[in-house]
Amino acid sequence: MISELKKSEFYKCKYMLYEQGQLEAKAVVEGINPGRIFVDDIESPASGLIWLGNNDGFFFIGDERNEGFNTELNHFIDTVIILEARKVGLTWFEGIGNHNKWDETIIKVFENRNLGSWNQRVYTLQKKDYKGNFELTIEEGYKIVKISKTLFKNSDKSIENIEFLHSKIVEFWSSPERFFNEGFGYGIVYKNKIVSVCFSGFVVDNVHGVDIETLEEHQGKKLAQKVAIAFVKDCLENNLVPYWDCMESNKPSIAVAKSIGFRNVFNYIGYEFKFE
Missing domain, CATH: 3.40.630.30 (Gcn5-related N-acetyltransferase (GNAT))
Known part of the structure; x- marks a missing residue:
């Protein structure tokens, strides 16, 4: 069952983050920027979904092959996320894998939805x-x-x-x-x-x-x-x-x-x- 973590429990997700992954996911897990985290197991999470506090997207973290989590995702989005999204005027789900192994899983899990995609680029300056x-x-x-x-x-x-x-x-x-x-x-x-x-x-x-x-x-x-x-x-x-x-x-x-x-x-x- 997918459940929401309390902010005081976000630390449980640190080991799930991909070191070369996106800054936004790390910032929410670290508790620096606002956001919500939903996981497969509150005590010992293996996979999770981060909802950015600025409503700018959802990040999939952890094990992309976790069948228990993956098979529940559509139902969870339809019964929990959509209701919460409507409260803030959100009409689209924008999902991103914290590492590229999630890409195949996202395509498979949401194959019955009208799934679109776009490419994103990350730059840093030394x-x-x-x-x-x-x-x-x-x-x-x-x-x-x-x-x-x-x-x-x-x-x-x-x-x-x-x-x-x-x-x-x-x-x-x-x-x-x-x-x-x-x-x-x-x-x-x-x-x-x-x-x-x-x-x-x-x-x-x-x-x-x-x-x-x-x-x-x-x-x-x-x-x-x-x-x-x-x-x-x-x-x-x-x-x-x-x-x-x-x-x-x-x-x-x-x-x-x-x-x-x-x-x-x-x-x-x-x-x-x-x-x-």
């Missing part, structure tokens, strides 16, 4: 590869700022769209305090509005997963590159490793990563089907 010959000058009127507690609180109401920053941080973190304790970030301000952000989405040890977004009306000005460089420089100065995870089809994001010196370290496949 100090020796950093292409630091960039000017951080940007168009007049745009200003790069560090995301500070003062900026976040916005007590003086100087930022008109502060909810954009708030929504981005709480999407990944259980509280603003947790973000400021574990991560950091930069933004670009234009006419009293935050128009681009780059910050630590998921964190494990000294590895910081990059989350980056530029408001649509300000895209095409290389703001993502500029704010990413500010973030990356801070990482390298503090011996932190920036980790960039994006869809293979997201050519602009990959172009930004490569222009700074990120190197592709591994790829994986994501699978999806619509909740009925």
Whole structure:
């Protein structure tokens, strides 16, 4: 029977994580980023399903050949996950194997669903590869700022769209305090509005997963590159490793990563089907 672990029991899943696997799964198991974990056996789990706290997907961890877990997955998703997903407005299941042996299992388990897939690429940046010959000058009127507690609180109401920053941080973190304790970030301000952000989405040890977004009306000005460089420089100065995870089809994001010196370290496949 698949059951949910209490947060105080997440440590039981550490040995199931693939060492070269995704940062997000590790961050939830370590209790740094929010999420939920469902396992085959609460006392001695062999296989599990991690639901990321930002509702950005599910990770399969542990033994991909665990028949007891695998045969129960469809029923569990239909009777538990779908009900919980509807509460948060989620209409798709996006599943990812923590190691690529899960791919075959996922395809087999969900063969009766209309299963789609996409390719994901992971990049990291080491100090020796950093292409630091960039000017951080940007168009007049745009200003790069560090995301500070003062900026976040916005007590003086100087930022008109502060909810954009708030929504981005709480999407990944259980509280603003947790973000400021574990991560950091930069933004670009234009006419009293935050128009681009780059910050630590998921964190494990000294590895910081990059989350980056530029408001649509300000895209095409290389703001993502500029704010990413500010973030990356801070990482390298503090011996932190920036980790960039994006869809293979997201050519602009990959172009930004490569222009700074990120190197592709591994790829994986994501699978999806619509909740009925």
